[in-house]
Amino acid sequence: MNKIGIIGSGTMGSGIAQVAATSGCKVKVYDTNQDALNKSKVALEKVLLRLIEKERIDETEKNRIQDNISYVNSLKDLADSNLTIEAIVENLEIKKKVFSELESYVSAETIIASNTSSLSIASIASSLQKPERCVGIHFFNPAPLMALVEVIPAIQTSQKVFEKAVSTIKSWNKTVAVAKDTPGFIVNRVARPYYGESLRIYEEGIADFATIDWSLKTIGGFRMGPFELMDFIGNDINYTVTKTVFKTFYYDSRFRPSFTQQRLAEAGYLGRKTGKGYYDYDENGRVILNESEESHNSELAEQIFNRVLVMLINEAADALFLNIASAEDIDKAMTKGVNYPKGLLAWADEKGMDWCVDSIDELYNEYHEERYRCSPLLRKMKRENKTFF
Ligand code: NAI
Numbered sequence: 001m002n003k004i005g006i007i008g009s010g011t012m013g014s015g016i017a018q019v020a021a022t023s024g025c026k027v028k029v030y031d032t033n034q035d036a037l038n039k040s041k042v043a044l045e046k047v048l049l050r051l052i053e054k055e056r057i058d059e060t061e062k063n064r065i066q067d068n069i070s071y072v073n074s075l076k077d078l079a080d081s082n083l084t085i086e087a088i089v090e091n092l093e094i095k096k097k098v099f100s101e102l103e104s105y106v107s108a109e110t111i112i113a114s115n116t117s118s119l120s121i122a123s124i125a126s127s128l129q130k131p132e133r134c135v136g137i138h139f140f141n142p143a144p145l146m147a148l149v150e151v152i153p154a155i156q157t158s159q160k161v162f163e164k165a166v167s168t169i170k171s172w173n174k175t176v177a178v179a180k181d182t183p184g185f186i187v188n189r190v191a192r193p194y195y196g197e198s199l200r201i202y203e204e205g206i207a208d209f210a211t212i213d214w215s216l217k218t219i220g221g222f223r224m225g226p227f228e229l230m231d232f233i234g235n236d237i238n239y240t241v242t243k244t245v246f247k248t249f250y251y252d253s254r255f256r257p258s259f260t261q262q263r264l265a266e267a268g269y270l271g272r273k274t275g276k277g278y279y280d281y282d283e284n285g286r287v288i289l290n291e292s293e294e295s296h297n298s299e300l301a302e303q304i305f306n307r308v309l310v311m312l313i314n315e316a317a318d319a320l321f322l323n324i325a326s327a328e329d330i331d332k333a334m335t336k337g338v339n340y341p342k343g344l345l346a347w348a349d350e351k352g353m354d355w356c357v358d359s360i361d362e363l364y365n366e367y368h369e370e371r372y373r374c375s376p377l378l379r380k381m382k383r384e385n386k387t388f389f
Helices: 011-022 034-053 059-067 092-105 121-125 159-171 192-203 209-218 226-233 235-248 259-267 298-321 327-337 344-351 353-367 376-383
Strands: 003-007 026-030 069-072 083-086 111-114 134-139 148-153 175-178
Touching (some): 003 011, 011 026, 011 034, 011 069, 011 134, 034 069, 059 069, 083 092, 083 159, 092 111, 092 121, 111 159, 121 134, 134 159, 148 159, 159 175, 175 327, 192 209, 192 235, 192 259, 209 298, 226 235, 235 259, 298 327, 298 344, 298 353, 298 376, 327 344
Parallel strands (some): 003 083, 026 069, 111 134, 148 175
Antiparallel strands (some): 134 148
């Protein structure tokens, strides 16, 4: 798999091209927009210069990486690829059209992959004459820095294609987690309560954004609090992902989006990129707000942290219960894909199944909402006195 075609030279396509080229593959990057191709090239130059500054690579290595990448104007130019990875706009109809055209140029052996975050791989694969050659290969942003890649076989994907995809991604020095073709795969499903439950805590008036962020960082050891993180990702993007997951789970209340975030997105308070989100930012991207008084109330912080953590554990356990991925891959996905300080299932073991079940039941008894239903797996493990690892 040394000839790689990348379709779409935006944030993700550019990052994936850099990863493959660094590993010695010959990469062709295609985009319909010439401007996007130019930007991708300029961005790579900047990234590599910064790596030289940090003494992580030398000039020879920079030239080697750049020589491995060419930028092309026609989809036809990807004809000799062994593997193509599509990272264009998140629109099923457009992706299907591109896949179908691409298939008419490439050889029968070419693997055609998508980096989609929210569409089903089965639906994308259905656009191909040979759907068994299609697989989901989902990188995280920024692709060169994030170790995790989720590999998602569709129901049509052949075992050979799946295995080839896994071995190729591993040869690019990435950590693979295998996920079932279900909404949000692993990370974007299991991480939902980090945002959703934090928003709910805020909406109930229990604490402000800064207090909740402080709790998760100080007590939980998370690198960024949920509100900081949503501002970083962009409230438009994070809200859209939540909405898509909610809809594709047939409106399961566990994934219900929040009006607070919807209003922010509607108002254009998108976070860092607009200078205003949950927080206000100065021109250097630093938060202007002072830390709240409440952030020093450690009892409240502990309660907030425990509530968000148990909701995350419940989601991770339920993903395992429904065979979305193995316990190892679920924990790997959250530590390597979104930098959680610990795997959630290992965290459940540490806290104990009694604590997990009792904490979630307490929430259910308080609210009587489906959102707070305990995963049957946690209950079973408590009953049988088991641990995940
Ligand atoms: P982006 O907007 O930065 O880049 C998309 C690029 O695709 C643009 O340069 C656009 O000109 C090009 N494009 C659009 N239609 C095209 C077509 N028909 N043929 C060729 N090129 C076309 O988008 P981004 O963020 O890189 O996302 C791309 C894909 O990766 C989406 O499916 C997204 O869901 C997924 N993804 C995004 C992540 C993120 O954090 N941004 C993380 C993981 C996956």
